[in-house]
Structures are given as structure tokens and as C-alpha cells.
Amino acid sequence: MxxxxxxxxxxxxxxxxxxxxxxxxxxxxxxxxxxxxxxxxxxxxxxxxxxxxxxxxxxxxxxxxxxxxxxxxxxxxxxxxxxxxxxxxxxxxxxxxxxxxxxxxxxxxxxxxxxxxxxxGSGEPVDPATLLTPPPGKRARVSVISFVGLESDVQRQTFVNQLQMALFSWIRRHPAGDRPLGGLLVMDEAQTFAPSGAMTPCTQSTLTLASQARKYGLGLIFATQAPRGLHNRISGNAATQFIGLLSSPAQIRAANELAIAKGGRGLADIGRLRPGEFYAAVDGGAFEKARTPFCLSHHPRSPLTKEEVVARAAAGRAA
Known part of the structure; x- marks a missing residue:
């Protein structure tokens, strides 16, 4: 990683x-x-x-x-x-x-x-292949991009736009072909990058990826705590949807409306789900309750500080 x-x-x-x-x-x-x-x-x-x-x-x-x-x-x-x-x-x-x-x-x-x-665009541009290509002897590479060095929303949105443009250009030249997936882009707090209503510096590139990335083998995961705050063309292009624990009455109401619209029943215990429990739905199907394993082995109670993130990144750079 x-x-x-x-x-x-x-x-x-x-x-x-x-x-x-x-x-x-x-x-x-x-x-x-x-x-x-x-x-x-x-x-x-x-x-x-x-x-x-x-x-x-x-x-x-x-x-x-x-x-x-x-x-x-x-x-x-x-x-x-x-x-x-x-x-x-x-x-x-x-x-x-x-x-x-x-x-x-x-x-x-x-x-x-x-x-x-x-x-x-100061500095030497990084080849997107560096983010996706596994090192020798490994099956996959995980690249975690931390925004601890970007202070404003505009800076973060500008960087995401540059990243998405570079990724899309690269995946077009290197499509997955007969492989099921050539790469996976996971975006947390996605509603801040492609919100419903207002346009940001990265809205257009996000919508382009949402509509076209799959045909080249680039998978996308958009994570948000405010699903109604996410641009509707992103949720409309999503083949699979997961809903985890919700506590806000407005969010719970929106999740139940979505579940009913997909031909299922309301999600009665959506406010009581445990870690690793979700309601999942594939394209054209109703939501079903599912339990998933954690994808990473270490889950501290609080996130790393800015100094800890920078130190770990620097250590990996020197290795």
C-alpha cells in the first residue's frame, strides 16, 4: 500500500x-x-x-x-x-x-x-500506471490519496479533476480487455466533489467517468453520508448500491424511499446495523441484507493525525 x-x-x-x-x-x-x-x-x-x-x-x-x-x-x-x-x-x-x-x-x-x-501543475507529473500497477510478485496495488496537504474545497476538487482526467486518459489507452477489472477508484465524501445542484471543478470529469469508465474496465465506488446530496447522474449510473448504518431521520426516510422504488420493502433496521452490515442491491434488483468482511486489517478508533499521515507517506517514499 x-x-x-x-x-x-x-x-x-x-x-x-x-x-x-x-x-x-x-x-x-x-x-x-x-x-x-x-x-x-x-x-x-x-x-x-x-x-x-x-x-x-x-x-x-x-x-x-x-x-x-x-x-x-x-x-x-x-x-x-x-x-x-x-x-x-x-x-x-x-x-x-x-x-x-x-x-x-x-x-x-x-x-x-x-x-x-x-x-x-508544478512538479513532475505522475504516470497513473504508478497508482494502479502492482509491484513485482504482487496481485494488486492500493494507492491511498490523503488530502492533508490541501486546505480548501477548491484545491481538493481541482486535484480530483486532474486525477480523474489522467486516469480516464490512461484507462482508454490501457483497457482491461478480457479482464473483469483494470482498476478501482474509491471516492469518499463523494457529494463534495459532484454534488446535486452546484457545479464544482471536478463535476464534469466525475460525470464522464460515471458514464464511460466501465466500458474500459475502470470500476468506481462513490461513498457518501448524504446520498441525496450526490449528483443524480452518478447514482443513476450505479450498477450496485450499498446502504449502511444511518441515524438521521431524513437519511433513513430517503433510504426507505429508495428501497421501495426498487421494488422492495422498507429497511426497518437501517438505524441499527452493526459494523460490516449493509443493505445491497444490484441493477434491477431489490435490497437484500448482507454482511461483508473488513477490507483492511487495522481499524483504530480515530483517524491518523496530519503529522502521522505525512510521516507514513514519507517513510514509504524513502523505502
Whole structure:
């Protein structure tokens, strides 16, 4: 097992490119458009274009046109895109005053790069294969990514977006083929990354994975304590669902409504489940009670402190 600490150089840092691999999807119009959507969605909050004001609306249009032009012409890194925006060529945008709008966007993105090294993509990017490929003689690799080095939700969401773009690009080039699974991405507190309602820097890439990852052999597990807070396209694409112990009346009510909607009965003891007990349902089936073994052998009463996480990551890095 390897512990990674993006944002913390003392532990085991992890970096990915801030833009998707446009060249890998250039020949597929649908996937190219999804890559553009993902890139634009991640850049919008950094460019201060989130909101309903007309200025933000025009800015999003110019940004999208610039990203498409940049991607079509072989652009790969964020710095190059910012240079393009700073001196937008004629014909890139149909919006009046686009060059001034683009120049303003470039300044906001430059400021974001100065303020957040992770967004800037500083450091040597890690090949996603490093996270998934077992060491010699082993059957699997477990890569635990801790956010102890990322202070804000935007930083965490930006990193998740970069991770998901890199994983999706890698799994497309290395599909599972005749194997049942090529990798498994487990995301805790998933409602903070792809919530219902508001968009985050990683919502679009999360939805892309939820709809397409399975055909390449990448499995996804989204864990949440607020199922109604998770984007409905994620739960709608889930082939298997587990419900564990719930205590909030609103959560219990939502779980019972879900169970009845799937053709079963209410989950009478959902508030009294013991560790390892769940209600599980496969696609098209009703919920059944199940007991599962713990996947890890050590379960302390409290999580590791930030210092302990960093120390363990650093020890693994030095080994």
C-alpha cells in the first residue's frame, strides 16, 4: 500500500497535468467535446466566471472557444493556453470584445497559478500506471490519496479533476480487455466533489467517468453520508448500491424511499446495523441484507493525525 499526499512535499507529493490529453481524443468528436467540457468546467471558477451575470456568461463562451482552438492546434499545457488568452488571435471567437475578455481571463488564471501550485501543475507529473500497477510478485496495488496537504474545497476538487482526467486518459489507452477489472477508484465524501445542484471543478470529469469508465474496465465506488446530496447522474449510473448504518431521520426516510422504488420493502433496521452490515442491491434488483468482511486489517478508533499521515507517506517514499 502506498500513501500519497498531494500538496505536501514532506510526504509523498502527487501531481497531474491541469488540462486533459486532447490529442488522445482528437479523432473522436464526442470524447473530444467531453474533454473540452471537463477542461472548461475546471477553469471556470479559477477564471472567476462562475455566476449568472452577463459578464460571466460572455467569459465562459470566450473561454470555451479558446480551449477548442488551443486543443485543435495541439496545445497541451495550461501556460500555453494562458498565453493564447492573453493575445487572442483573430477569428478564435465570435463574441464582440473577445480579446479584452480573454486577456482578463488570462490574468485571473495567472493569479490562480501563483496562489495554487497544484492548479499550476508544478512538479513532475505522475504516470497513473504508478497508482494502479502492482509491484513485482504482487496481485494488486492500493494507492491511498490523503488530502492533508490541501486546505480548501477548491484545491481538493481541482486535484480530483486532474486525477480523474489522467486516469480516464490512461484507462482508454490501457483497457482491461478480457479482464473483469483494470482498476478501482474509491471516492469518499463523494457529494463534495459532484454534488446535486452546484457545479464544482471536478463535476464534469466525475460525470464522464460515471458514464464511460466501465466500458474500459475502470470500476468506481462513490461513498457518501448524504446520498441525496450526490449528483443524480452518478447514482443513476450505479450498477450496485450499498446502504449502511444511518441515524438521521431524513437519511433513513430517503433510504426507505429508495428501497421501495426498487421494488422492495422498507429497511426497518437501517438505524441499527452493526459494523460490516449493509443493505445491497444490484441493477434491477431489490435490497437484500448482507454482511461483508473488513477490507483492511487495522481499524483504530480515530483517524491518523496530519503529522502521522505525512510521516507514513514519507517513510514509504524513502523505502
Amino acid at each position: 502506498t500513501i500519497w499526499t498531494p500538496g505536501s512535499e514532506k510526504g509523498r507529493p502527487l501531481h497531474f497535468p491541469p488540462l486533459p490529453d486532447f490529442a488522445a481524443v482528437a479523432d473522436d468528436p464526442d470524447e473530444f467535446q467531453e474533454a473540452v467540457d471537463t477542461a472548461v468546467a475546471a477553469l471556470i471558477p479559477r477564471a472567476k466566471l462562475d455566476g449568472n451575470a452577463s459578464k460571466a456568461h460572455l467569459g465562459r463562451a470566450v473561454l470555451r472557444e479558446a480551449v477548442i482552438h488551443y486543443a485543435r492546434n495541439g496545445g497541451t499545457d495550461l501556460t500555453g493556453l494562458i498565453r493564447l488568452l492573453a493575445a487572442l488571435p483573430d477569428g478564435v471567437s465570435i463574441i464582440d470584445g473577445a480579446s479584452k475578455i480573454a486577456a482578463d481571463i488570462s490574468q485571473h488564471l495567472r493569479a490562480a497559478m501563483v496562489s495554487d501550485r497544484l492548479f499550476a
